[in-house]
Amino acid sequence: MTDVTFILHDGTRRIVDVADGISVMQAAVMENIKGIDGECGGCLSCATCHVYVESLEAGELPAKDPDEDALLEGVAAELRPESRLACQIVMSPALVGLVVRVPERQV
Amino acid sequence: MVDRLVVIGASHAGCRLAFAAREEGFEGEVVLIGAETAPPYQRPPLSKGYLKGSVPLAALRLKSDAAFAEARITLRLGTTVTAIDRAAKEVVLAGGERLAYSKLALTTGARVRRLSVPGADLDGVLHMRDLADADALAAAAKAGRRAVVVGGGFIGLEAAASLRGLGLDVAVIEAEPRLSARVFPPRLSEWLRDLHEAHGVTVRLGAQVVEIVGRDGRVAGVRLADGTKVSCDLVVVGIGVIPADDLARDAGLAVDRGVLVDASGLTADPDVAAAGDCARHPNPWAPRPGAPIVLESVQNAADQARVAAAALFGRPTVHDAVPWFWSDQYDAKIQMAGLPDPDDEILLRGDPASGRFSLLHLRDGRLAAVDSVGWPQDHMAARRLLATRPVVDRARVETHTGPLADLCSPG
Numbered sequence: 001m002t003d004v005t006f007i008l009h010d011g012t013r014r015i016v017d018v019a020d021g022i023s024v025m026q027a028a029v030m031e032n033i034k035g036i037d038g039e040c041g042g043c044l045s046c047a048t049c050h051v052y053v054e055s056l057e058a059g060e061l062p063a064k065d066p067d068e069d070a071l072l073e074g075v076a077a078e079l080r081p082e083s084r085l086a087c088q089i090v091m092s093p094a095l096v097g098l099v100v101r102v103p104e105r106q107v
Numbered sequence: 108m109v110d111r112l113v114v115i116g117a118s119h120a121g122c123r124l125a126f127a128a129r130e131e132g133f134e135g136e137v138v139l140i141g142a143e144t145a146p147p148y149q150r151p152p153l154s155k156g157y158l159k160g161s162v163p164l165a166a167l168r169l170k171s172d173a174a175f176a177e178a179r180i181t182l183r184l185g186t187t188v189t190a191i192d193r194a195a196k197e198v199v200l201a202g203g204e205r206l207a208y209s210k211l212a213l214t215t216g217a218r219v220r221r222l223s224v225p226g227a228d229l230d231g232v233l234h235m236r237d238l239a240d241a242d243a244l245a246a247a248a249k250a251g252r253r254a255v256v257v258g259g260g261f262i263g264l265e266a267a268a269s270l271r272g273l274g275l276d277v278a279v280i281e282a283e284p285r286l287s288a289r290v291f292p293p294r295l296s297e298w299l300r301d302l303h304e305a306h307g308v309t310v311r312l313g314a315q316v317v318e319i320v321g322r323d324g325r326v327a328g329v330r331l332a333d334g335t336k337v338s339c340d341l342v343v344v345g346i347g348v349i350p351a352d353d354l355a356r357d358a359g360l361a362v363d364r365g366v367l368v369d370a371s372g373l374t375a376d377p378d379v380a381a382a383g384d385c386a387r388h389p390n391p392w393a394p395r396p397g398a399p400i401v402l403e404s405v406q407n408a409a410d411q412a413r414v415a416a417a418a419l420f421g422r423p424t425v426h427d428a429v430p431w432f433w434s435d436q437y438d439a440k441i442q443m444a445g446l447p448d449p450d451d452e453i454l455l456r457g458d459p460a461s462g463r464f465s466l467l468h469l470r471d472g473r474l475a476a477v478d479s480v481g482w483p484q485d486h487m488a489a490r491r492l493l494a495t496r497p498v499v500d501r502a503r504v505e506t507h508t509g510p511l512a513d514l515c516s517p518g
C-alpha cells in the first residue's frame with residue numbers, strides 16, 4: 001500500500017492509501033475523488049482521468065504509451081508537461097510521495 | 108412519509124445515479140439494490156483484459172466500501188426486486204420484504220438474447236454479460252481448444268480476440284453479410300474481418316446457426332443452415348441484449364423494448380426515473396431525433412444517470428451529451444463518436460492498411476459521427492467538434508494528415 005495525495009480543484013487535499021497494482025484512476029474513482037471520472041475503466045479510451053503530477057519527475061513515473069500521448073492531446077483542461085492519464089499510473093512502492101492535482105474539468 | 112431514493116440495479120448507471128443524488132443535495136436515505144453478489148464493477152473489461160487475464164478482479168471495482176459509506180449509500184447486493192407497487196410507493200424484494208420509496212430509479216440494464224435453436228442450453232453454451240459469465244468463459248477457455256463465437260458485434264468480436272489471445276482456435280459466425288453491420292459502415296466491417304482473419308480467426312458471414320450439436324450433454328459443435336458443421340468445445344453467444352423493462356411494464360409504466368423516459372430521464376411518473384441500458388429515450392444525436400433510442404454504452408449510462416438524478420430532485424435538464432463508445436480487439440483501438448446512420452455519406456481519412464484511419468459520417472452535409480481506428484486524437488477531437496455539427500472540407504480529407512479540426516468549419 002502506498003499513499004497518493006490528490007489535490008482537488010478547490011484546493012482540498014485527500015490522501016488515499018492505494019494497493020500495489022491498482023492505478024491512480026481506479027483508486028480515485030473507487031474513493032469518489034471529485035473530478036476524476038475514468039469512464040472507460042482504464043481502457044485508454046476516454047481521457048477523463050487527466051491529472052497533473054506535482055511531486056515526481058516524468059522519469060520516475062511509469063512510461064507513457066503512445067496512445068496516452070494521443071489522448072492527452074484531446075483533454076478538456078489545459079495540457080501541461082506534467083499532464084498524465086491517471087489510469088496509466090499503476091501504483092507501486094516506487095511511487096511513494098505521489099501528489100497529483102485534479103484539473104478543472106474532464107469533459 | 109419516507110424520504111428514500113431506491114435504485115434498482117447496481118452497475119454503471121445505478122452507482123452513478125446514487126452518487127449523483129448526493130451531488131444534487133439529496134439528504135434522505137439512498138438504497139442501491141443489485142441482483143448480483145459481486146460489489147459493483149466495470150463491465151467493459153469483462154470481454155477484454157479481464158477475460159484475457161491481464162486485468163485483475165480488484166481493478167474492476169466501481170466504488171469502494173468506504174466511498175459508499177461516506178456517501179451514505181446502503182448497498183443491498185444479491186437482492187432482486189420482484190415488483191414495484193406504485194400505488195403504495197414500495198418495491199417488493201425476492202422473499203417478500205417491502206421497501207418504501209419517495210423516489211425510484213430503474214437502472215436494471217439489459218439481459219442477453221439467447222439462441223432459440225435446438226441445443227441452446229447444452230453445457231458449454233456461454234454468454235457474456237456479467238462477471239459470472241466472464242468467469243465461466245475463462246474457465247471453459249482453459250479447458251477447451253476450439254471456440255465458436257455466434258455474432259460478429261462488439262461483444263462477440265472482443266470475445267473472439269480475447270479467446271484467440273488465450274490460444275484457442277476461434278470461428279466467428281455472423282448472420283449478416285458483414286461484421287458489426289448494425290453500427291459500422293462496410294469499409295470498417297471489411298477491415299475488421301481482415302483483422303480477425305490475420306489473427307487466425309475463421310470468419311463466416313451470412314451464416315445461420317440452426318443447431319448446437321451436443322455429446323453427453325456438452326457442446327460438440329454447431330450446425331449451419333447450409334449443412335456445414337463446425338466442431339468446437341465451447342460456444343459464446345453474442346447476439347445482442349434485451350432491455351430489462353419487465354418491472355416497469357408490470358408496474359404500469361410505458362415500455363417499448365425499454366423503459367420509456369423523457370429527455371430528462373423521467374418516466375410518466377415524476378417520482379420514477381430510468382437510465383442506462385434499460386432506458387429508451389429521446390436523443391438529439393439519433394439519426395432520426397424523433398424516435399427514442401436505447402444506447403448500450405458506459406458513456407450513456409453515466410451521463411443519463413446524472414441527468415436522471417437531477418430530474419428526480421427537481422432540476423430537470425436534457426440528456427444531450429455526445430455519444431461515444433470504444434472497442435478493443437487485439438491491439439486495435441476502435442473508437443466511435445456520435446451515432447451512425449446507414450444512409451450517412453462516408454469519407455475515408457488515412458489508410459486502413461496502416462491501422463490508423465477514420466471514417467467521417469456526413470449527414471445533410473455535416474459531420475454527424477466519426478469512427479476511428481488507432482487514431483485516438485481523431486476520436487478526442489471528434490467528441491468536441493461534433494457538438495458544432497461542422498461542415499467538412501471534402502477536397503482535403505484524403506490528403507490532410509494533421510488535426511481533424513483543420514478539416515472542419517462552421518459552414
Ligand SMILES: Cc1cc2nc3c(=O)[nH]c(=O)nc-3n(C[C@H](O)[C@H](O)[C@H](O)COP(=O)(O)OP(=O)(O)OC[C@H]3O[C@@H](n4cnc5c(N)ncnc54)[C@H](O)[C@@H]3O)c2cc1C
Nearest residue numbers: 116118119120142150151187188215216383384403404405
Ligand atoms: C462484455 C461487455 C463489454 C462491454 N464493452 C463496452 C465498451 O467497451 N464500451 C462501452 O461503452 N460499453 C461497453 N459495454 C456496455 C456497457 O457495459 C453497458 O452499457 C453498461 O454496463 C450499462 O450499464 P447499466 O447500469 O445500465 O446496466 P447493467 O450494467 O446491465 O447493470 C444492470 C444491473 O441491474 C441488475 N438488475 C437487473 N434487474 C434487477 C432487479 N430486478 N433487481 C435487482 N437488480 C437488478 C443486474 O443484475 C445488473 O447488475 C459492454 C458490455 C458488456 C457486457
Ligand code: FES
Nearest residue numbers: 040042046047087
Ligand atoms: S480511464 Fe479512460 S483513459 Fe484513463
